[in-house]
Amino acid sequence: MKKLLPFVFLLLTGHAHFGQTILENNPPSLKWRQINTPNFRVLFPKGFEDQGQRVANTLEHIHAEEARSMGATPRKISVILQNQSSISNGFVSVLPRRSEFYAMPPQDYNFIGNNDWLDMLMSHEYRHIVQYQHAKRGFNRLFYYLFGATTFAGMAQAAAPPWFWEGDAVATETAFTPTGRGKIPYFGLVFKTNLLEGREFNYHKQALRSYKHNIPNEYVLGYYMISYLRKRTNDPEIWEKITKRSWSVPFIPFAFSNAIKKESGLYVTELYREMANDFQQEWQKQQASLTLTPFERVNPRNSSAYTDYLYPQVLEDGSVLAMKQGIGDIEQFVLLKDGKEKHVFTPGFVNDAGMLSSVGQKIVWNEYGFSPRWAVKNYSLVKTYDRDTKQRKVIGSRHERYASASLSPDASKIVTIRTNTQYQTQMVVLDASTGSILKEFPNAENHFFSMPRWSDDGKVIAVLENKPLGKVITLFDYSAGSVLQGFVVPQQENVGHPVLVGDYVLFNSPVSGIDNIYAIQRSTGQRYQVTSSKYGAYNPSLSKDGKTIFYNDQTRDGLDVVKAPFDPATWRPYKKEGSPVEFYSHLVEQEGDPGLFRNVPQQTLPVTKYSKLRGLINPYTWGVNVETDLTEATVGIVSRDILSTLSLSAGYAFDINERTGAWRAQASYQGWLPIIDVTASIADRSVDEGRITYGKVVSGDTVAVTDNLTFDWNEQTIEAGLRIPLNLTNSRFSTNLTFGNHVGYTSVTDFTNSIDGGGRIITSRLPQFFFRDYIDHGSLFYNHFSFAGYRLQKLSRRDINARWGQRVFIDAYNTATTLDVPGMGRRRFGDYTGKQFSFYGLLYFPGLVKHHSLWGYWAFQSTELTRANAKTGEGLDSYMFRNQIPLPRGQSVSRFEEFYSMSANYTLPVWYPDIAIGPLVNIQRLRANLFFDYGFGQSPTYRTSQTYTSTGIEAKLDINILRFLPQFDIGVRYAQGLSPSVSKFEVLVGTFNF
Known part of the structure; x- marks a missing residue:
């Protein structure tokens, strides 16, 4: 439905622990009811029965008619009526499978038209349900049974662009409701203006958007593409035929465009050009008769x-x-x-x-x-x-x-x-x-x-x-x-x-x-x-x-x-002189039931309580899945209830970098004020530390030898704790705080290194190497407190960073080898000791020019270190937690008991090229970042200290790959170390930005 507004990220508050997001849900005090019909289960809060009855009756009434031109009959689905939100929106998801209607009607007549809000939602969102059902075919159906809903959804979205999903739903809404958005001129205003002002642009720019020009979203482009081809072919089922082909073989690149070619004789780029030309000519005729009022x-x-x-x-x-x-x-x-x-x-x-x-x-x-x-x-x-x-x-x-x-x-x-x-x-x-x-x-x-x-x-x-x-x-x-x-x-x-x-x-x-x-x-x-x-x-x-x-x-x-x-x-x-040019009448004609929502039955359907407990276990993904950063592949199962209170996952994960595997289970219950997290894993671990140079005695002489060092071990970990995320936004600054405290226990066995076959201390060679950030044979019992907060001004499309903002991250780790247990006295829990405190804060300021950003950070980390003595054993039980703060770029930084890190950066957009290299890559923006980094570390125990400084430049491209709407950033970095003097060139592979 309507795009979720720029503040959608507020709803996904905070800092996820162990990759667990914060789910969107309601207070536990809300009591739920349900109505079951042959094709729908309608869930609604107690007190919302009248609308629950209306929605259940209406959905059953439109079930066959709205699905007819897509040739699919959806199986039964849950529809959740959310009456606690003031956002006017709705969506369909298969993660897990459900639809949610946000029941607050909007005030803007150029969005809602003359429609009842819930009727409009039902017409639009039900069409998405039909689309997903139609997508479950061919190899897509196989992917679903093998890997579950996540892979199925990914392949379905890859095989049909976002503009198809939304455009088809808008076309359906337009055909069946009194004033769906296709009947509202304001809906296509920017698209029309661009065309008549000579800004036809190309298909890639229209479909993938731009930082240079204002491009209508996928709803608008999609509606005109869907509507035009249905008119051109006079076939209400033309898109059913096209998607039937592309969804059957979703892994073939450009299957969607090829399917359009098969059914219409045009590739998708040609269809766009023909559609744009046709609408341009119609709108030019419309304007030719106008006598404009001066202003x-x-x-x-x-x-x-x-x-x-x-x-x-x-x-x-x-x-x-x-x-x-x-x-x-x-x-x-x-x-x-x-x-x-x-x-x-x-x-x-x-x-x-x-x-x-x-x-x-x-x-x-x-x-x-x-x-x-x-x-x-x-x-x-x-x-x-x-x-x-x-x-x-x-x-x-x-x-x-x-x-x-x-x-x-x-x-x-x-x-x-x-x-x-x-x-x-x-x-x-x-x-x-x-x-x-x-x-x-x-x-x-x-x-x-x-x-x-x-x-x-x-x-x-x-x-x-x-x-x-x-x-x-x-x-x-x-x-x-x-x-x-x-x-x-x-x-x-x-x-x-x-x-x-x-x-x-x-x-x-x-x-x-x-x-x-x-x-x-x-x-x-x-x-x-x-x-x-x-x-x-x-x-x-x-x-x-x-x-x-x-x-x-x-x-x-x-x-x-x-x-x-x-x-x-x-x-x-005013005198009504005939009907205006209508660009939607063929849709109404093809569907053949413009009064569909005027003849809804008024049955009183049975209402029963909905038990949250009975629905807590709800698997929706299984089989093999690969993380979006391509670092891990998992074989397992994922579950989440449709009210988003309990998330569960279990399976075998293969770490692509380490080439090792782990059995892992995670649970996150989010139905109360504090979120309860539990994670357990049994893993084989292998870490490559790279090549080290040491002294080896040969015939009485010490010679330099370089070998590759790896560590291998078995690890069992269990961690449990609480998080409290708070959304404190009340101005132009989105403001979030997340507090968390987790207790963990890690046990390590069979720890070996590849140099001398021992543990984390290598003593048979000179010099001696001691790796504190690994647990040798033994166990570690730790407490981890975390705090994350941010206050960031909202962004325009062109902004790279917030003009004003602050971020703060605090982490504190403590270990214990013995604890006082009530009724049991002092008990031993761990073999290793260690403490670490880290603080990381960022500040954002406006740059010299609009959309430029001056930003920097200050970080501090204090780590407890004890001098290790291989002969006496003193200090061998100390453990050093992983680094939690950023370090000077381009430098190889040692670990110290205390480390201070600072950075100044200037980020700016350089060019908005809007260049498409065929269907392979679409380049939207080139941006650069100039930086100066400073770090100072000292270890009083070892009487050592070191200063690090570096400066350099980063350049990144924001691109679309293979016509996918999510943006990907990739770039390079050149860092020149000033102290120590060293230079480094790196390739930066970013993430997908949805």
Whole structure:
């Protein structure tokens, strides 16, 4: 469904221990119910029964119709209704297999259209369920049975690009619902603008995105690709045939493009070019008949980077407040006046309702609030900012679900929309100072309210969705709490953003096929067209003297704020002249049931309790799996319950670097405030320490000999502990803290080295070598405390690092050889002793130019070392934990009792090439990093110290491989050691960025 917003990483909080992520779940106090039907198990929290019944009935009703053109009949699946979240979203996953609907409806009419939110979710997400079922064929089916859902999902995603998955679901949603996104011009606005402005781009850029230009996401590209080929072939099942071929042999490179060629005669790049050309010509015809309304731009355009200036609000002094955002800018409020722009304030993670409100010095908007522990429990808050006092404030409770907010003319009251956890919507008025509720407008019929706004005389205007009538622009009397007047628009007309101006109601509508601003005269009922825009006009606002209208107008580089005289005499009376050009009618025709959601049965289905305990064990992956960093292959089984409380895994892991194996089991229970982790393993270990040079006595003389040193041993480990992750985000900075404490026991046997066959101390040669970071024959009992925290400003697409931010990591290890056990006295547990404390902190600052980053770290590590004596045995039981801090790059650094490390870095983008080397590699960005590293180590026990300094440069490419959307980074590093003097060249292989 809708992309999970830039703050999705907040929900995956923190630092995972032993690779275990923090799952997204609900508080344990939430009680769950279920409805079982032949094809679905619908889970929902207690109290959400009405919507559970509706969803269960609807899913059964659409089951066959929505699957027909994909030729698959999904087996029974669990659908989870999440009513504790304020995020409007939904998804389908096979890890484990389920679908989740986030039931808070969005306010933005350009997203939801005229649809009921849950209906829209069911139409879109059920199509994903069908897709996954259809993908289980040929070799994909074999991969599933051999390796489980993880491999199956990976192969299914590899054999069909993301734009197919989302585009096909949007096409289905468009065909079956009143106003799916394919019927909303705003959905394809950027794609249309790019084409008509000569920015056709190539397929790779459209499918894989860009840092240079604003490229619509996979939903948009996918919809147009899916829709066009269905129209071109007049075959509703054309994509079923294509994916049937590609999903049958998913391991063959470019199987998807080859399948399109087989079915249509075009490779995917050719299909894109033909589709883009066809839509370009249709849109050019549409524009040829337009007589555009003149206007004057208000905002500056100092950069070619795509930037929107949204939701203009005209202030008393004639300046305009707007929300600025783009590929190079995070959301921020700016003041526009005399062709200049002034930064006002940067909000947090905005719940964008498609509107903004400002009166006097105050600004009001909606922003997400987060539960510190439970990722699926979050809120939508009303926030204000005072430009005079520079104070921001949460209005009302921090545990509410408000969306849309508007200030009264005297800024003393705020009207907003509240949606409770029973899917009921109500318009309420808050005191702008105290947050107390002053008025609740009645809504016994549970109409959907959206986008309320005050008039100058203290009335409230809003859009409500009346099921029999469609959308009604409604005027309310605040004092009486009653309806004054309603303006009914045609049932499927997707109107929004109403503004009352004297005798006129201004609003947006796409009725002509292009979004424009319209007006209804209250006294006569006459409708007028106020603007005629080339691409789209939105969000009207009137100057205080009533002489100038300000609004948004789409351009090649983003939405501008523009102004024009407010003169009703120049408006054209609206007259419906036939139907606009529709690019979706063939989809509706091919599916053949546009009223599918209007005839849903109303059965009362049995409701039963859902037992979390019965569903805890839920295997979804088995067989062989390879880690994404290609360092480990595992044969085993993975389980996770569908409510994401218990994660289990067990199996045999082969370490590709060491070429050794281990039996391993892990459990992580995350249903309580502290996360409980348990890990156990039995392993063969082998580590290559490289070549060492030592003195060997030959015929009475000492000669230098170089041999390769390896250690081999058997190891048994068990570790258990607690973690507490906390999400403390409440501003533009994402803020997370994770505390953890784990206790572990490791036992080692059969420890040998390849030099003299002994253990970790090599005494038969000169000089003597002692390797403290290994356990010889014996056991280690340890305690590990960890703390990780970060506070990072949110990123724009072009940002490499946060402009401002901090990260902190603390690790403390302690060992014990004996412990006092109650009732048992002092007991021996371990043979080795050791302590280590490490601190690692990073700071991020803005660079000299936008998207440049100045950053650095300071680290300290203290390790307990005891002088070892091979003859007396003193110090042989000491153990040194692995290094936890970064070291100077390009240097071979010894271990010390105390080590200080610092670094200064300057990171910058160098080039946005957007170069595709055929279908093999797509290069999006070249970035560089200049660094200077410093390290100082000392060991008082051994009376040694050493200073290390180095400087150098790193260059990295952000690339896509084989047309896969996830980005991969690869690069090189040249480091010049200053002290000691040494140079080093390295190849840097990064990670996939999803």
